[in-house]
Amino acid sequence: MGARAPKKQDELFWDEKNGGYFSAGADDPHILIRMKEDYDGAEPSPNSIAALNLLRLAQMADSKDLRERSGKTIRAFSDQLTRVPTAMPQMFCAVDASLAKPRQIVLAGKPDGADARALLREVHAHFLPNKLLLFADGASGQHWLGERLDFLKTVAPIDGKAAAYVCGNFVCQLPTNEIAKLRELLANQR
DSSP states (O other): OOOHHHHHHHHHHBOTTTOSBOSSOTTOTTOSSOOOOOOOSSSOOHHHHHHHHHHHHHHHHTOHHHHHHHHHHHHHTHHHHHHOGGGOHHHHHHHHHHHSOOEEEEEESOTTSHHHHHHHHHHHTSOOTTEEEEEEOSSHHHHHHHTTOGGGGSOOOBTTBOEEEEEETTEEOOOBOOHHHHHHHHHTTO
16 A cells, blocks of 8 residues: 555554554563553543554555454454443444445535635535545645555546545545535535
């Protein structure tokens, strides 16, 4: 995939034997026992966040490896999820996201433009918990993602106005820069 963060996270914290992530590195001399947090309290556990982040990155890069790593993290806590489901609500969000069809919404245009902000407000007006929202402004980030997701190479504004591309499983509907049409497309995403 080329992303350094998941590789470094795996190098420092991954439990190769049982899956999931330890809360401390193996080389920390102050730690007697390496623990894996399995409780989403006031702050979600690092494993719940790791599972969600891996899923999001997998969707951004269409990476089977990252999707599998997220699944291994979820499975590492399957006993806890079965025995005490209320202990890991954020991990259940990861389970839900792992079962959902990938949904992408790409806004093409200048992120600070009034037209793009209007489209963004409409996107945020809909409850779409597992969506991946990306901005395509023609900068290097779009190029990097376009190397991983072909459809991002051609995403662009329409007639000089910001446009929204609503996609399911990496297949996009016709783009629009009309709020009413975007509302209709998003309603069909539920």
